Amino acid sequence: MARTLTTAVSNHLATNDIRPIHLLSIGFSTPVNLTDNSFDLTSSISGSSKTYTASPFLISVPEFEEQTDVSKSSINILLSGADTTFISVVLNENIVNDTVELFRGFLDSNNALIADPILLYSGNIDTFQIEESTNSSSVNLAVVSHWADFEKKSGRQTNNNSQQRFFSTDVGMDFASQTVLDIKWGRK
Structure with missing residues (x-):
């Protein structure tokens, strides 16, 4: 400074x-x-x-x-x-x-x-x-x-409340807090 x-x-x-x-x-x-x-x-x-x-x-x-x-x-x-x-x-x-x-x-x-x-x-x-x-x-x-x-990322979070705000009928994040393994998205 x-x-x-x-x-x-x-x-x-x-x-x-x-x-x-x-x-x-x-x-x-x-x-x-x-x-x-x-x-x-x-x-x-x-x-x-x-x-x-x-x-x-x-x-x-x-x-x-x-x-x-x-x-x-x-x-x-x-x-x-x-x-x-x-x-x-x-x-x-x-x-x-x-x-x-x-x-x-x-x-x-x-x-x-x-x-x-x-x-x-x-x-x-x-x-x-x-x-x-x-x-x-x-x-x-x-x-x-x-x-x-500085490195904090703004925006959506991987929890049910964040998901429900945008997609009220989607329950895909209901158990996100209980998942401890990495979820592989997309093709293997």
């Missing part, structure tokens, strides 16, 4: 006082904006001002390597759900394909966010997993890049 740094960020990186923070936006039906900073931050990214809440729920910010070729990449974001904040969201909403953006920002000597944080990763939620024990719980979001659906 090509990036350009603002002059303010470039000048800050040239100093010895580098204080990086992460800004995470999750596009649930009620968007969630979190930071791993110890206090709330407001940032204007892409023209819209968002307040990122300092949250103990953000357990880990993923590390990942950028690729120079076109490939699907993924990250996992671990959120604490001990007070069921995130568990209720993932169980009660359809969160698959919700957008996730991860930015890296920098604080200046006055603990103010330097303009235009850097977009590190942008993708969509692919799957989620809830882990619970007697004294804690967490939600693990698997986020994939937009290249994840």
